[in-house]
Amino acid sequence: xxxxxxxxxxxxxxxxxxxxxxxxxxxxxxxxxxxxxxxxxxxxxxxxxxxxxxxxxxxxxxxxxxxxxxxxxxxxxxxxxxxxxxxxxxxxxxxxxxxxxxxxxxxxxxxxxxxxxxxxxxxxxxxxxxxxxxxxxxxxxxxxxxxxxxxxxxxxxxxxxxxxxxxxxxxxxxxxxxxx
Numbered sequence: 001x002x003x004x005x006x007x008x009x010x011x012x013x014x015x016x017x018x019x020x021x022x023x024x025x026x027x028x029x030x031x032x033x034x035x036x037x038x039x040x041x042x043x044x045x046x047x048x049x050x051x052x053x054x055x056x057x058x059x060x061x062x063x064x065x066x067x068x069x070x071x072x073x074x075x076x077x078x079x080x081x082x083x084x085x086x087x088x089x090x091x092x093x094x095x096x097x098x099x100x101x102x103x104x105x106x107x108x109x110x111x112x113x114x115x116x117x118x119x120x121x122x123x124x125x126x127x128x129x130x131x132x133x134x135x136x137x138x139x140x141x142x143x144x145x146x147x148x149x150x151x152x153x154x155x156x157x158x159x160x161x162x163x164x165x166x167x168x169x170x171x172x173x174x175x176x177x178x179x180x
Contacts, residue, residue: 002117003045006174007107007133008037009125010050010072010086012147013167017126020054022068027075030146032168037081039171043178044121045114048086049106049133055090062090084114102132107139120178122161124170128152131160142170 011017014037016028037046055062069086076083087106091097099105111118123134126147134141135158143149143160144167162177164170 002115004043004120004178005047005084005110005114005116005118006040006044006121007047007049007110007123007139008167009101009123009127009130009147010048012126012149013124013130013144014048017147020059022054022060022064024068024071024075027072030166032166034076034079034081036166036168036171037076038079039175041081043175045084045116046082047084047106047110048088049101049123050086050088051101051129052088052090053092056092056095065090085110101127101129102136104133104137107133107137122174124167126152128156128158131156131158134160142174144170 008014011021014030014033016030018026040046052065054060055065073083073086089097089100091100110116118137118139122140122142123130124142126144126149131141131143141160142162142164144164146166162173164173
């Protein structure tokens with residue numbers, strides 16, 4: 001049986017974008033983000049796809065990022081939220097790698113690894129690349145006005161399926177849309 005999925009950006013979507021986040025002390029969840037994830041996981045498997053150029057730029061090491069991600073996922077688990085996998089691109093934009101959003105590399109990888117139904121899946125994020133990644137695999141997108149969302153709203157090259165004030169509003173919209 002195929003599973004439905006939500007692909008989430010991390011910074012500016014689930015937690016405040018404080019720039020190159022790699023320490024738990026700086027982690028601040030966006031209000032009602034955890035409540036939103038609990039709503040979404042009732043009908044979807046949850047994945048995080050995040051561009052982490054801080055690794056390539058040597059702001060933090062890949063090991064530091066992996067350790068942070070382990071703690072991050074554990075905090076979510078303690079709050080009743082299961083993240084199936086955290087996918088990350090460690091490259092800077094200039095490196096033109098295959099895995100940096102808006103490339104669908106990680107969505108395709110998750111599709112194979114977890115037997116996903118992309119027709120009933122969504123991408124949620126606060127950057128134009130989050131909308132473009134969904135468009136690149138023909139899945140629904142929700143553009144958030146949190147994080148960098150408001151700032152980049154005029155830069156959208158592809159129209160999102162939905163625009164939401166924050167992840168909680170997105171969860172409510174998806175919950176209603178998915179039931180119809």
